[in-house]
Amino acid sequence: MSHTIAPLNPPYRLLMAPGPVNADPRVLQAMSKPTVGQFDPYMFKVMGEVQEMLRTIFKTENKQTMVVDGTSRSAIEAAFVSVLAPGDPVLVCCAGRFGLLLKEIAERCGADVHAIEKPWGEVFSIEEITQAIESVKPKLVATVHGDTSTTMRQPLEGLGEICHRNGALLYTDSTASLLGNDLRADEWGLDIVTTGMQKCFGGPSGMAPITVSDRAVAVMEQRKSIEAGVADSQEEISGSRIHSNYFDLPQIFDYWGPRHLNHHTEATHMLYAVHEASRLVVEEGIDAVIERHWLNGAAMAAAVQGMGLSLYGDQANRMNDVIGVKIPASADDVAVRGQLLGDFGVEIASSFGPLKGTIWRIGVMGANARKDAVLTAAAALGSVLERQGVAVSTEKGIEAALAVYGA
């Protein structure tokens, strides 16, 4: 190389897009604690505590609760490839980009994919899903709890029982919804739930918590096979393997379980981040964290409406932590977001596919689900719009937000 690279010096940003959001400084600090070996007794203690806290967070008693070492979608793929053998029928509920992602991942697993679709911005009724289950008789029903592309939250209560009655497992992707919205894995009969760290969890991207019910574990273990290099006997090596080594959940269970059988080398410092982020939310209380997301999301929704913008989508089924805003015809999307980031250091996002350039998505997530972040981001957005000649009133927006906070 002919030149020198300077040390990192990131600009300060207030990240109000729907993730990644600013990792909590306490979580970042925990990441820089000293490294321990992957079979150190202290490492096992940290892993055990992470499992215990994640159970509390997912509201589950599932033994198999841990993290997959990768970004959010790594756990989705781990769930699918571990459940679905080629040809297995799967029902995917698609009403946004992340529903399409589930469909795509299932297709890449070679599954027999049946998708039901809704226009982006809508959700499925339990009846609609039930009908499809009865017709497809799938091995797995795949849903997105909160599809950030549309800001919608899919109701799931009652679906587990229907799936089980029809011999199906129920999967939900809660990457963008967990801890911002009510989710009860055991009570709702969710067999597999996956999430990420960089949204309501207030951590960095790169680890994907997952919980798996005993019912789903039993399905996965039908294709369990241990790596030849670490297996104790030939019997542990199966001919009918899961079609991925990295995402083979039964092997990951063994790595996290009492056998601590070597698989990957756990990402120690990311695990530290998961430990601290989990600790902070457990300390605050899961329901208090959800309530905080609800309150700050409501304040942000009031702010944008108050200033004269329109909310996007069915507000009864909106995620607490992501606000969809219709981009006014008089506003230039790219210019608005550019000035907001460049001059105010505030990031918001547009969306994907049919919603690209038509809505803004404002995330109120994790450490940024707090009053000052909501008010400063709303004031900044209002100022930029006013400067660009869009007819809004920042003053009224802030007033409306403050009213939500009861001030």
Added chain:
Amino acid sequence: MSHTIAPLNPPYRLLMAPGPVNADPRVLQAMSKPTVGQFDPYMFKVMGEVQEMLRTIFKTENKQTMVVDGTSRSAIEAAFVSVLAPGDPVLVCCAGRFGLLLKEIAERCGADVHAIEKPWGEVFSIEEITQAIESVKPKLVATVHGDTSTTMRQPLEGLGEICHRNGALLYTDSTASLLGNDLRADEWGLDIVTTGMQKCFGGPSGMAPITVSDRAVAVMEQRKSIEAGVADSQEEISGSRIHSNYFDLPQIFDYWGPRHLNHHTEATHMLYAVHEASRLVVEEGIDAVIERHWLNGAAMAAAVQGMGLSLYGDQANRMNDVIGVKIPASADDVAVRGQLLGDFGVEIASSFGPLKGTIWRIGVMGANARKDAVLTAAAALGSVLERQGVAVSTEKGIEAALAVYGA
């Protein structure tokens, strides 16, 4: 949860197993810099600088040089699943646990796997591999540059040309060898090289650098397909997809390329770690880093021999950064390693499979490839052995190590 989890407070360890080793404190500090959004201009700058530095480190001009968001084996699987369609012939060179891992990953891809084997502790001659290539005519030849399970380094020089002449791509796993041993991707004709951060790189586990030649990119792009949720047109969605979304390298290339097409959400703070770890090795100089591993590895080898232990395996082909030591019959492996960790805070490892309990592996890697780490670890090992009644002389071991340092 009925009890409170205390904040992290890891014990101090000197990690002299073959990885993970202690992450350099400067790298850990870089991880706690503020988060930026995944499409922030600053993020693109960091990604670009990482690519540039990784090219220097891999000694390549390959455009497609970046990280896969996962532990070391994630990049192996990404390489294999992106190159190998079901039924494609692959030749795997197996002489240790990590050769077996390559075989297993290829099998899980549904490839037509042909393995040549050597007893653990030996390496293949280029002639032996050539013969197998000419007979199998594989699409991919898979090798392990440094198999930590055996401490052996596989010579690769000249193999690229032979592969290309026979229409094969050449892959090598340099997880444990890169930066500790000479590796020249372009000069040696290596089409795909993957590695990890937690060994000679001196970083944390959880990111997997990879470089891919134009020849290999062309093969992968035959099955390129963009996610429906972000594709610009139907034409971008192929029917013949790579059998993984997460590990679909052509999509990862688009995420890292000028189009910055959304795929995963880059693990920002792990990327910061890769940036700083890369910056430190580029600043020191790649060859100087390799030389440092050689020198400190030689000192550790001298120390264990000097104290009266025997080295394991063919020393002409030993990795610079991992020392294999035969466990003396009079020593209790588990007790020795337990006391070393418990009383001295020093971690060394045994191995896997046929070498489990028969050799110790001492890593001299990354930030721990330095004189004081070598001397203190050797002194601690000698002390523990003496206390356990094994006939060794710590004094002579230290003397021999100091002689290597020219003191």
